[in-house]
Amino acid sequence: MSLKRQPVRVAVLGCGTVGSETIRLLRDSAKDLEARIGAPIELIGVAVKDKTAPLPIDGLDPAILTEDPVALAEQADVVVELMGGIEPARTAILAALEAGAGVVTANKALLAVHGPELYAAAQKNGVDLYFEAAVGGAIPILRPIRESLAGDTVRRILGIVNGTTNYVLDRMTLEGLDFEEVLADAQRLGYAEADPTADVDGFDAASKAAILASLAFHTRVSLDDVYREGIRDITADDVAAAAATGHVIKLLAIVERRGPGDQGTPDSGVIARVHPALVPLDHPLASVHGAFNAIYVESEAAGELMFYGRGAGGRPTASAVVGDLVTVARHGLEGTTGPGESTYLALPTLDVAKALTRFQIRLVVKDQPGVLAGVAQVFAAEGVSIETVRQTPGGPALGNGHANLTVVTHQATEGALQRVVAALAGLDVVERVAGAIRVEGE
Amino acid sequence: MSLKRQPVRVAVLGCGTVGSETIRLLRDSAKDLEARIGAPIELIGVAVKDKTAPLPIDGLDPAILTEDPVALAEQADVVVELMGGIEPARTAILAALEAGAGVVTANKALLAVHGPELYAAAQKNGVDLYFEAAVGGAIPILRPIRESLAGDTVRRILGIVNGTTNYVLDRMTLEGLDFEEVLADAQRLGYAEADPTADVDGFDAASKAAILASLAFHTRVSLDDVYREGIRDITADDVAAAAATGHVIKLLAIVERRGPGDQGTPDSGVIARVHPALVPLDHPLASVHGAFNAIYVESEAAGELMFYGRGAGGRPTASAVVGDLVTVARHGLEGTTGPGESTYLALPTLDVAKALTRFQIRLVVKDQPGVLAGVAQVFAAEGVSIETVRQTPGGPALGNGHANLTVVTHQATEGALQRVVAALAGLDVVERVAGAIRVEGE
Numbered sequence: 049m050s051l052k053r054q055p056v057r058v059a060v061l062g063c064g065t066v067g068s069e070t071i072r073l074l075r076d077s078a079k080d081l082e083a084r085i086g087a088p089i090e091l092i093g094v095a096v097k098d099k100t101a102p103l104p105i106d107g108l109d110p111a112i113l114t115e116d117p118v119a120l121a122e123q124a125d126v127v128v129e130l131m132g133g134i135e136p137a138r139t140a141i142l143a144a145l146e147a148g149a150g151v152v153t154a155n156k157a158l159l160a161v162h163g164p165e166l167y168a169a170a171q172k173n174g175v176d177l178y179f180e181a182a183v184g185g186a187i188p189i190l191r192p193i194r195e196s197l198a199g200d201t202v203r204r205i206l207g208i209v210n211g212t213t214n215y216v217l218d219r220m221t222l223e224g225l226d227f228e229e230v231l232a233d234a235q236r237l238g239y240a241e242a243d244p245t246a247d248v249d250g251f252d253a254a255s256k257a258a259i260l261a262s263l264a265f266h267t268r269v270s271l272d273d274v275y276r277e278g279i280r281d282i283t284a285d286d287v288a289a290a291a292a293t294g295h296v297i298k299l300l301a302i303v304e305r306r307g308p309g310d311q312g313t314p315d316s317g318v319i320a321r322v323h324p325a326l327v328p329l330d331h332p333l334a335s336v337h338g339a340f341n342a343i344y345v346e347s348e349a350a351g352e353l354m355f356y357g358r359g360a361g362g363r364p365t366a367s368a369v370v371g372d373l374v375t376v377a378r379h380g381l382e383g384t385t386g387p388g389e390s391t392y393l394a395l396p397t398l399d400v401a402k403a404l405t406r407f408q409i410r411l412v413v414k415d416q417p418g419v420l421a422g423v424a425q426v427f428a429a430e431g432v433s434i435e436t437v438r439q440t441p442g443g444p445a446l447g448n449g450h451a452n453l454t455v456v457t458h459q460a461t462e463g464a465l466q467r468v469v470a471a472l473a474g475l476d477v478v479e480r481v482a483g484a485i486r487v488e489g490e
Numbered sequence: 491m492s493l494k495r496q497p498v499r500v501a502v503l504g505c506g507t508v509g510s511e512t513i514r515l516l517r518d519s520a521k522d523l524e525a526r527i528g529a530p531i532e533l534i535g536v537a538v539k540d541k542t543a544p545l546p547i548d549g550l551d552p553a554i555l556t557e558d559p560v561a562l563a564e565q566a567d568v569v570v571e572l573m574g575g576i577e578p579a580r581t582a583i584l585a586a587l588e589a590g591a592g593v594v595t596a597n598k599a600l601l602a603v604h605g606p607e608l609y610a611a612a613q614k615n616g617v618d619l620y621f622e623a624a625v626g627g628a629i630p631i632l633r634p635i636r637e638s639l640a641g642d643t644v645r646r647i648l649g650i651v652n653g654t655t656n657y658v659l660d661r662m663t664l665e666g667l668d669f670e671e672v673l674a675d676a677q678r679l680g681y682a683e684a685d686p687t688a689d690v691d692g693f694d695a696a697s698k699a700a701i702l703a704s705l706a707f708h709t710r711v712s713l714d715d716v717y718r719e720g721i722r723d724i725t726a727d728d729v730a731a732a733a734a735t736g737h738v739i740k741l742l743a744i745v746e747r748r749g750p751g752d753q754g755t756p757d758s759g760v761i762a763r764v765h766p767a768l769v770p771l772d773h774p775l776a777s778v779h780g781a782f783n784a785i786y787v788e789s790e791a792a793g794e795l796m797f798y799g800r801g802a803g804g805r806p807t808a809s810a811v812v813g814d815l816v817t818v819a820r821h822g823l824e825g826t827t828g829p830g831e832s833t834y835l836a837l838p839t840l841d842v843a844k845a846l847t848r849f850q851i852r853l854v855v856k857d858q859p860g861v862l863a864g865v866a867q868v869f870a871a872e873g874v875s876i877e878t879v880r881q882t883p884g885g886p887a888l889g890n891g892h893a894n895l896t897v898v899t900h901q902a903t904e905g906a907l908q909r910v911v912a913a914l915a916g917l918d919v920v921e922r923v924a925g926a927i928r929v930e931g932e
Contacts, residue, residue: 073641073791083708083834084640180638186792188630188638196622196630198526199515199812266525332798335777349515349809350628350799356774357795367791370641384826392525 053087056377059124059149061095061117061140062131066154066181066369068105069362070128073370081370085377093120095131095140122147126376128369129153138162145169145177150376150385152369154181160255160271163262167389176385178372183209183256186364187357188371189343193263194387201348202264204304206489209256211339211359212247213279213299215239217287217324218337221296226284239339249278250322253301260343261303261320266393269303269320275400277323286483289410289454293438295326296334300488306398317398325488326408333489344489401463406435406487408456409469412479415442415451419477423453426471432460450479456487495529498819501566501591503537503559503582504573508596508623508811510547511804512570515812523812527819535562537573537582564589568818570811571595580604587611587619592818592827594811596623602697602713605704609831618827620814625651625698628806629799630813631785635705636829643790644706646746648931651698653781653801654689655721655741657681659729659766660779663738668726681781691720692764695743702785703745703762708835711745711762717842719765728925731852731896735880737768738776742930748840759840767930768850775931786931843905848877848929850898851911854921857884857893861919865895868913874902892921898929 058074060067074081074089082088094108095117103113114120117140121127127144129151131137137158144151146169153159159166159182170177180190184207193202208214212234219230231248234240246252254274261269279299290297303320327334332354336342341359346352358364379385413419420437427434435456442450457465469484500516502509516523516531524530536550537559545555556562559582563569569586571593573579579600586593588611595601601608601624612619622632626649635644650656654676661672673690676682688694696716703711721741732739745762769776774796778784783801788794800806821827855861862879869876877898884892899907911926 069791077641077643080643080708081641084829084832186789187795188634191633191638192630195817196633196810196813198816199519199523199814200809201519201522266522332777335774347628347809349511349805349812351803351806353629353797353799355795355797358793361793363791364793367642367789368638370791371638372641374640375637378829382826384824387526387820390526 053381055088055090056085056380057090057092057123057125058128058373059093059095059120060091060128060130061121061137062129063094063096063103063105064130065104065362066365067094067130068103069366070130070369071105071108073366077370081374084374085381087377087381089377092124095120118143121149124149125380126150126152126373128373129155130369132157134158134161141166142169145173145175148173148175150176150380152178152372152376154179154365154369156182156252156255156259160258163259163270164268164389171388174385176376176379178376178386180372181365181368183259184341184343184355184357185359185361186367187341187343187355187359189355190263192355193260193345197347197350200350202305202345203348204302204346205260205264205343206333207256207260207301207343208298208333208336208341209301209343209359210247210253210299211341212240212244213253214336214341215339216248217279217282217297217299220282220284220287221291224284224288227280227282248280250276250299253299253322257301257303257320257322260301261318264303265305265318265395266390267318267395268391269318269397273320273397275321275323279324282324286485289408289483290326293408293454293456294329295487296329297324297485298327298333299323300325302488305395306402315398315402317396319398319400319403321400321403323486325486327489331489401461401466403462404459405462405465406457406459407465407469408454408485408487409472409481410483411453411455411472412442412482413451413453414477414479415449416477422475422477423455423472426475427457427468429471430464430468432464432468433458495823497530497532498527498822499532499534499565499567500815501535501537501562501569502533503563503569503571503579505536505538505545505547506572507546507804508807509536509572510545511808512572512811513547513550515808523816526816528823529819531819534566537562560585563591566591567822568592568594568815570815571597572811574599576600576603583608584611587615587617590615590617592618592822594620594814594818596621596807596811598624598694598697598701602700605701605712606710606831613830616827618818618821620818620828622814623807623810625701626783626785626797626799627801627803628809629783629785629797629801631797632705634797635702635787639789639792642792644747644787645790646744646788647702647706647785648775649698649702649743649785650740650775650778650783651743651785651801652689652695652741653783654682654686655695656778656783657781658690659721659724659739659741662724662726662729663733666726666730669722669724690722692718692741695741695764699743699745699762699764702743703760706745707747707760707837708832709760709837710833711760711839715762715839717763717765721766724766728927731850731925732768735850735896735898736771737929738771739766739927740769740775741765742767744930747837748844757840757844759838761840761842761845763842763845765928767928769931773931843903843908845904846901847904847907848899848901849907849911850896850927850929851914851923852925853895853897853914854884854924855893855895856919856921857891858919864917864919865897865914868917869899869910871913872906872910874906874910875900
């Protein structure tokens with residue numbers, strides 16, 4: 049018979065949606081967590097912005113509230129950081145690690161910028177830094193990449209990692225509405241923030257792309273290394289044109305490892321990018337609806353894998369946070385740690401111009417002989433081959449004498465495709481480039 | 491600067507498809523594995539049935555082959571068991587654990603029957619027993635359930651965990667063919683074994699259901715606890731009738747935790763079952779095609795999660811095996827172990843009659859007044875409510891004076907639904923029960 053273990057002293061920094069659901073889960077599952085960890089959990093403190101403000105959780109002892117996250121962090125065995133943002137989260141996490149506490153965080157923005165500093169502090173002090181909730185919310189994706197795929201070589205990850213933009217694009221697709229209209233409604237319904245920049249301009253997805261690339265490719269990749277385009281410019285026309293060719297538009301985070309033997313570049317390295325893309329309807333990512341997330345992994349031996357679930361929300365995120373807490377607490381009791389930062393490959397980040405992709409380009413052209421020859425010449429000059437061309441009558445909206453031309457290319461480098469689009473815009477016979485969107489997932 | 495670590499001595503037991511791909515992966519990824527483990531791997535031996543038979547892998551030093559898996563297992567730091575079957579796998583794994591080696595296995599049949607014995611030996615000797623490849627092939631599912639969801643409460647898992655039956659049902663669905671026809675073709679193409687019993691009669695899926703239930707519900711569940719029906723009796727008519735109501739037929743492994751507050755039973759416990767089921771077309775499991783697997787998890791805080799990928803095949807399975815090997819080798823170097831068997835909930839297994847499900851029942855009835863009233867009375871007598879009834883003309887195949895009646899029930903206990911089917915078969919106005927299939931995933 050073993051003696052009852054001392055409790056694991058847990059501090060929660062931040063008591064917003066995720067923080068309060070985490071505290072609730074710790075309380076409601078106390079017996080299960082004790083059995084799974086091998087010791088009870090004691091919540092020793094909760095750091096809040098304002099001790100006098102009403103809390104989103106009942107029955108919390110006011111005596112454990114503090115407005116000093118750093119001081120609290122230094123007293124715990126495990127620190128759960130759910131404040132978000134860079135400071136004071138960074139200072140509090142560093143203080144916890146220096147004091148020998150394991151840390152669990154959901155803070156993707158912090159990790160994507162200051163990850164190496166935090167990892168180094170964790171390693172120096174022999175403690176854990178876990179952050180499953182930082183990418184994909186409740187979806188177990190980081191642990192599978194770090195541990196389950198540790199015997200394999202990940203080639204590429206395509207992720208729908210931002211629920212807000214997937215919700216907006218999904219409703220645009222299902223209801224034929226324009227971006228601004230759906231965004232306003234999403235804000236009313238709480239699916240989008242009052243300031244939606246982090247989501248719709250792709251910053252949130254880019255942070256997650258940096259984290260995914262770092263883990264998958266054993267290389268440091270930070271937010272600055274990620275090429276980023278948001279969804280503000282996606283129109284109802286783009287969505288309709290996608291549907292007409294059997295596609296749906298998704299905001300994808302794409303991270304890929306290029307080898308010197310791959311097409312298009314002699315360089316080895318990592319390319320990380322976030323942008324809207326056409327995804328074929330029969331691809332598993334195409335049927336990810338609403339605010340759900342999914343991460344599609346292409347690995348050399350495992351082949352294609354997909355992980356699907358709720359990418360945000362208080363309770364789903366709390367599930368991932370408390371899952372990490374169980375692991376970190378177990379490690380603490382056993383005096384061990386999980387795998388730390390792994391950067392041994394140290395691959396360079398390649399410019400997005402070297403990415404291989406395909407474009408669907410929609411042109412409004414003059415309806416006259418020789419147009420297609422002129423257009424095709426532009427593609428040929430850049431060595432880009434065309435897969436399909438579809439010409440449709442202009443209709444009254446375009447005025448007389450115009451036609452729509454939709455060109456889908458074969459795979460080429462992003463750089464060559466961008467040069468094609470620029471050259472097309474300069475052609476006499478091209479009235480305007482109505483759209484140019486990448487095609488991914490084939 | 492750290493000194494170079496001693497190699498981790500690895501033994502591979504079995505050199506069939508998965509064994510040879512595992513050896514290939516160990517060889518081709520040697521540098522990556524060394525970086526990830528922190529020490530090189532040395533393959534000290536491979537146990538085969540017949541040392542003189544040609545091997546499915548080139549360049550293997552014949553001196554490391556042995557026909558004695560038990561003796562080899564006792565000499566390694568990590569033993570990878572890929573022989574399959576109960577013996578000599580069981581004896582070799584026990585010998586390895588007793589000798590202080592960590593063990594990685596893909597042997598679901600062994601785990602579903604002798605899991606507790608193996609776990610106990612691992613715990614007694616302070617070493618790891620890992621088996622990610624035993625369920626879902628390359629799909630990381632056991633580590634997510636054991637570790638990522640350790641802060642959550644899993645309620646139910648619905649899994650497509652057998653690639654052969656999914657391949658057969660998928661082709662029946664897409665091509666309108668009958669079971670025997672597709673099975674024969676699957677056998678020609680290598681998707682089904684010459685003796686297909688383990689797959690088509692649901693034994694393989696039932697072993698996996700037992701493993702999933704054990705981990706998800708922290709309770710011992712063995713193969714004998716799993717209710718099992720295979721897909722031999724599924725006809726092209728069943729598939730067509732499913733399609734007519736917006737469903738597709740899948741062989742599902744379903745494991746669920748019932749609480750005393752749940753509908754239908756006052757008992758707490760676990761129900762584990764494998765049987766064909768109608769799945770609505772808009773459920774994520776409906777679009778799992780070919781030999782792919784997917785596991786759909788319903789958890790209290792995380793909500794719905796799905797894990798998708800290749801459930802079989804040499805290289806995908808080897809990916810999962812070597813991923814486990816990296817973890818077990820790291821633990822060995824650090825003198826620690828991962829979470830062992832967790833059975834603290836010790837829930838009873840409930841009879842499948844207590845499962846809540848819905849039935850789609852297809853009847854051939856006499857086309858005369860009062861038939862529906864008589865049929866409806868049978869449902870009412872068992873307290874089963876009807877969701878939809880659809881009556882269609884019999885057509886020449888049924889002979890004159892007959893009609894088809896398709897009834898879909900609301901949720902009720904399996905026991906009540908089975909009694910309804912038996913009573914319907916005895917009704918004068920019912921010519922025959924043409925089919926009765928459960929409806930799941932709603």
